[in-house]
Amino acid sequence: MAENTDVVVIGGGYAGVMAANRLTRRGDVSVTLINPRQTFVERIRLHQLVGGSDDAVVDYPKVLADGVRLVVDTVTRIDAAGRHVELASGGSVGYDHLIYAVGSGSADPRVPGVAEHAYPIAVLEDAERLRQALAAAPAPAAVSVVGAGPAGIETAAELAEAGRTVTLVCGGVLGPYLHPRGRRTVARRLAELGVSVLDGPDTTVTAVTRDAVRLADGRELPSEVTVWAAGFGVPDLAARSGLSTDALGRLRTDETLTSVDDERIVAAGDSVTPSDLPFRFGCQAAVQLGPQAAETVLSRIAGERPAPVEVGFAGLCLSLGRGVGVFQFSRRNDVAIRLHVGGRLGAKLKELVCRSTVRQLAYEARRPGVRTGWVKDGKRQDLLRAKHGETPDAAARTPGPPGEA
Incomplete structure (x- = not known):
C-alpha cells in the first residue's frame, strides 16, 4: 500500500483554497488547510461590506473540496527542520510538504497617528470595524479615504453613493495602474458622486489625528472618520520562522514557487516573490498561483521536475458604486492599455468577475486539475534574462500597484 503524504496549506484565501483543492486530485495526499477564520473572505467585496450591500464571506463547504481538513487556528511559527507548524492554540501540525499562502493585509502604518486614529480596510475584521465606526458617525460627518488604488477608489465611491461626504486623498496619482483614458473615466464618476x-x-499624508488629516503641503483636512487604504503588507510569519524574505516580507522562491531555503516549502498568492519578480497583489494572480504551487508539490511527490510559474493578466476591474464600474484592460504582462469599459457594462463585468472567482474555487473543489485555461504572460522569461544580464535590451515591466482583481 502506498504511503500517505501530508500537505499543510497555511492560509484560506484565494491562493490557499485553490492550492488545497488542486492537491486532492491525488488520493494518497492528505490535505490540511489552516486558517484563522471559519469562513472564506471575498476580499474583493470588502468595500461592499463597509457600504452595507454584501457581507463579503462564503461558507467554506461551498468552495473547499470535501477531502480537505479545515483547522481554524493561526500558525505562529514554521519549524522547517522539524517539519511542523506551531499553532496559537498551543498545538502543532506536522507535514511532509507545506504551502505558504498567508496572503496580505494592511501595510505597517508608519505615518504618525494612523494606528491610533485611522481605519484600515485590507482584511475582514478591519472592514467590520470601519463599518461600525461609520454607523456611529453622523451622516454629515467628513470621511477621508487615504490611498487611490482599487481599495481606496471603490470604498470612496461606495460611501459617497450612500450619501457620505467623502474626500479621496491620493498621495500621488489617482489610480496609478490605470491607463490615462481609464483614469479620466474614474475621475468623472467620482465627481458625479460628489x-x-x-x-x-x-x-501625501504626514499625520492623522482624531478629527483631521494633515498633508505634505501643510493643509489640514477635517476628517471624523479616516479610512486607510494606502497599500498592502504581508504577515511576518516567514521571517519569524527564519525563512528568506524580501524587504516587504514575502517568501523568496525560485520559479517553481519553491522556497530558496527548503524544497518542501512552496508559496502562492500575495506572500510570494518568485525570483524577486513578484506579481501584483490580488485574486487575479492568486487563483493562478495556488494551483501552480500545488502542482509543484504533486510533481515532487511523483518524483518529477516541477514546472516554472506562468501567470497572465487581463486587466483591473473597479466598482464605482452599485451601478457603475470600469474594466481596465491590460496586456498579459499586466500593463494597462487604452481599452476600457465603463458605466453599467463596467459594473456588470466587475460583478461577473466577483462571482466567477468564487465559482473557480468551487469548480476546482469538484474537479481538481481540470481547469488550466488562464491566459499566460509570455514575457516573463525575458524579464528573468534581463535581470541576470543576459538580454539587457529586453523590455522590463515593473509590477503594478496593489489591487484586488
Whole structure:
C-alpha cells in the first residue's frame, strides 16, 4: 500500500483554497488547510461590506473540496527542520510538504497617528470595524479615504453613493495602474458622486489625528472618520520562522514557487516573490498561483521536475458604486492599455468577475486539475534574462500597484 503524504496549506484565501483543492486530485495526499477564520473572505467585496450591500464571506463547504481538513487556528511559527507548524492554540501540525499562502493585509502604518486614529480596510475584521465606526458617525460627518488604488477608489465611491461626504486623498496619482483614458473615466464618476479628489505629490499624508488629516503641503483636512487604504503588507510569519524574505516580507522562491531555503516549502498568492519578480497583489494572480504551487508539490511527490510559474493578466476591474464600474484592460504582462469599459457594462463585468472567482474555487473543489485555461504572460522569461544580464535590451515591466482583481 502506498504511503500517505501530508500537505499543510497555511492560509484560506484565494491562493490557499485553490492550492488545497488542486492537491486532492491525488488520493494518497492528505490535505490540511489552516486558517484563522471559519469562513472564506471575498476580499474583493470588502468595500461592499463597509457600504452595507454584501457581507463579503462564503461558507467554506461551498468552495473547499470535501477531502480537505479545515483547522481554524493561526500558525505562529514554521519549524522547517522539524517539519511542523506551531499553532496559537498551543498545538502543532506536522507535514511532509507545506504551502505558504498567508496572503496580505494592511501595510505597517508608519505615518504618525494612523494606528491610533485611522481605519484600515485590507482584511475582514478591519472592514467590520470601519463599518461600525461609520454607523456611529453622523451622516454629515467628513470621511477621508487615504490611498487611490482599487481599495481606496471603490470604498470612496461606495460611501459617497450612500450619501457620505467623502474626500479621496491620493498621495500621488489617482489610480496609478490605470491607463490615462481609464483614469479620466474614474475621475468623472467620482465627481458625479460628489467625491473630492486630492491628487498630486503634495497630497501625501504626514499625520492623522482624531478629527483631521494633515498633508505634505501643510493643509489640514477635517476628517471624523479616516479610512486607510494606502497599500498592502504581508504577515511576518516567514521571517519569524527564519525563512528568506524580501524587504516587504514575502517568501523568496525560485520559479517553481519553491522556497530558496527548503524544497518542501512552496508559496502562492500575495506572500510570494518568485525570483524577486513578484506579481501584483490580488485574486487575479492568486487563483493562478495556488494551483501552480500545488502542482509543484504533486510533481515532487511523483518524483518529477516541477514546472516554472506562468501567470497572465487581463486587466483591473473597479466598482464605482452599485451601478457603475470600469474594466481596465491590460496586456498579459499586466500593463494597462487604452481599452476600457465603463458605466453599467463596467459594473456588470466587475460583478461577473466577483462571482466567477468564487465559482473557480468551487469548480476546482469538484474537479481538481481540470481547469488550466488562464491566459499566460509570455514575457516573463525575458524579464528573468534581463535581470541576470543576459538580454539587457529586453523590455522590463515593473509590477503594478496593489489591487484586488
